[in-house]
Amino acid sequence: MQNHLFNYLLRLGDTSLILSHRLAEWCGHGPILEEDIAMTNISLDLIGQARALLTYAGEVEGKGRTEDDLAYQRGERDYYNLLIVEQSNGDFAKTMMRQFLVSAYQHCLYDALRNSKDKTLAAIAEKSIKEVAYHLRHSSEWIKRLATGTEESGMRTRNALADLWLYTGDMFDADDTDNEMLKAGIGADQRKLQKAWEKIVGEVFEASSLDMPKDVFMVNGSRRAQHTEHLGHLLSEMQILQRTIPGAAW
Amino acid sequence: MKSITIDKEKITDKIRNIPDPEIPVITIEDLGILREVVFTGDGVEVKITPTYTGCPAMKAIENEIVETMKEEGLQATVSLVYSPAWTTDWLSVEARKKLLEYGIAPPAEGEAANRLVIPKKNIACPHCGSASTTLVSQFGSTACKALYKCNTCLEPFDYFKCH
Numbered sequence: 001m002q003n004h005l006f007n008y009l010l011r012l013g014d015t016s017l018i019l020s021h022r023l024a025e026w027c028g029h030g031p032i033l034e035e036d037i038a039m040t041n042i043s044l045d046l047i048g049q050a051r052a053l054l055t056y057a058g059e060v061e062g063k064g065r066t067e068d069d070l071a072y073q074r075g076e077r078d079y080y081n082l083l084i085v086e087q088s089n090g091d092f093a094k095t096m097m098r099q100f101l102v103s104a105y106q107h108c109l110y111d112a113l114r115n116s117k118d119k120t121l122a123a124i125a126e127k128s129i130k131e132v133a134y135h136l137r138h139s140s141e142w143i144k145r146l147a148t149g150t151e152e153s154g155m156r157t158r159n160a161l162a163d164l165w166l167y168t169g170d171m172f173d174a175d176d177t178d179n180e181m182l183k184a185g186i187g188a189d190q191r192k193l194q195k196a197w198e199k200i201v202g203e204v205f206e207a208s209s210l211d212m213p214k215d216v217f218m219v220n221g222s223r224r225a226q227h228t229e230h231l232g233h234l235l236s237e238m239q240i241l242q243r244t245i246p247g248a249a250w
Numbered sequence: 251m252k253s254i255t256i257d258k259e260k261i262t263d264k265i266r267n268i269p270d271p272e273i274p275v276i277t278i279e280d281l282g283i284l285r286e287v288v289f290t291g292d293g294v295e296v297k298i299t300p301t302y303t304g305c306p307a308m309k310a311i312e313n314e315i316v317e318t319m320k321e322e323g324l325q326a327t328v329s330l331v332y333s334p335a336w337t338t339d340w341l342s343v344e345a346r347k348k349l350l351e352y353g354i355a356p357p358a359e360g361e362a363a364n365r366l367v368i369p370k371k372n373i374a375c376p377h378c379g380s381a382s383t384t385l386v387s388q389f390g391s392t393a394c395k396a397l398y399k400c401n402t403c404l405e406p407f408d409y410f411k412c413h
Contacts (some may be wrong), residue, residue, distance in 0.1 A: 036396070041389035048304025048393075051325040052332065123333030130335065131393075131412050140386055183367055 004180040005118070006061045008187055010070070011177075011223070012109075013053030014081035017071060019102060020046035021238050029235070030177065031092050032033050038138060042099070045131040052124045068199035077233040084167035086231045088159065092154065095144050097160035099206065101141035104172050106132045108196040112188035121186065140204045147208035158190055162208065169218025171197070177223070256294075256324070262287050264318055265296060271310040272392060275348045278311060282340030285331055293325035299336045301413065302393040338413045350376050355398065355409040373409050375400035383407075 023043035029035025032178045054067040088117035110132060120162060146153040172194040174182075181187025198212075204214055221227070241248060265287055266279040278284045278298065286297040296315050300308050312328040321325035338357040341349075346356035355373050372381040380402035388411075390397040395408040 010342060034389070037391075038387060038389040041393055044304040044306075044393055046304070047265075048300070048302060052303050119333065123331075123335065124303075126335040127332050131302060131370070134388060134411070 009057035017050035
């Protein structure tokens with residue numbers, strides 16, 4: 001059971017950490033100053049969540065691994081983030097579409113986890129949902145504006161949706177760990193999660209005159225640490241300092 | 251074996267009055283960050299709760315607590331508690347007043363639950379008091395603040411977001 005909890009926490013922590021890293025790549029490159037600040041602020045919130053989750057994961061594992069050990073000393077075949085968060089930033093529309101789809105997922109997830117029988121996880125969820133509410137609001141508003149703005153912004157938004165939708169199935173897969181966590185009253189019900197997520201996405205898409213894609217072949221595998229071509233490159237950048245000078249500290 | 255008599259009230263007072271590193275007019279007690287002070291043997295355990303999970307000031311506050319206690323000859327350990335989750339509803343009337351005087355618009359009362367909705371009441375400008383203000387960005391200079399501008403006196407100002 002401890003092993004399942006450890007895996008479950010890694011999935012949540014890794015997802016926040018990798019998305020945080022992607023958003024940090026926008027620092028200094030935002031289309032306007034306010035969005036540069038918005039994206040890096042969201043990145044900061046997410047790294048805070050990752051720290052809380054990975055620190056707890058290390059404690060659950062019981063082998064003395066700290067949040068830093070877990071973040072910087074694992075390779076891509078030991079990372080369990082959702083596939084959608086490792087996708088490249090692309091243009092602003094793609095970044096906002098990714099943010100919207102993921103923030104909607106995290107909002108539903110943390111809403112469910114606030115009632116987790118694991119008190120620490122419930123507390124982290126209770127804390128994180130407040131921040132994610134702002135991420136969701138921000139990205140939803142952008143989807144509406146970009147989708148119904150100009151011909152160009154509309155085209156970029158629809159392209160973004162086409163690029164990312166095939167990774168959304170991965171969010172709602174359920175393996176042994178998900179099932180054991182659900183049975184123990186600790187984890188979220190993946191099916192209920194999907195329904196809640198579809199409701200939010202449906203509402204925003206309706207307001208944006210966007211169609212929910214249908215019959216799309218879903219790419220999955222995050223739970224088996226089977227990643228897309230992006231994660232290896234991302235981690236080599238993220239981990240370069242700690243790999244070059246192991247044990248480096250302030 | 252050294253035996254020191256700890257003046258618990260004096261020590262607790264010192265901890266309560268540690269200022270927030272970003273907004274030095276407010277203490278960690280005003281902000282609701284300080285949760286508990288526990289005296290253990292010849293040391294003290296201070297429990298704090300983070301405002302935002304990624305707030306970088308938490309480390310500075312932790313260091314400040316340890317340093318302040320060192321000056322009193324005490325060993326301090328700081329632990330983070332996540333539950334109950336910090337909320338702006340915990341800000342005292344005094345804290346809100348201090349924020350306003352400092353030039354930061356305090357969070358709208360009772361709206362902590364309405365994060366998904368734009369606040370109902372207009373946020374008043376801390377410089378001139380005008381209610382004619384515009385939200386520039388939901389994400390400001392720090393994780394806890396949003397950026398507004400006043401349409402009357404034309405000054406920008408920070409708003410402490412409901413959380």
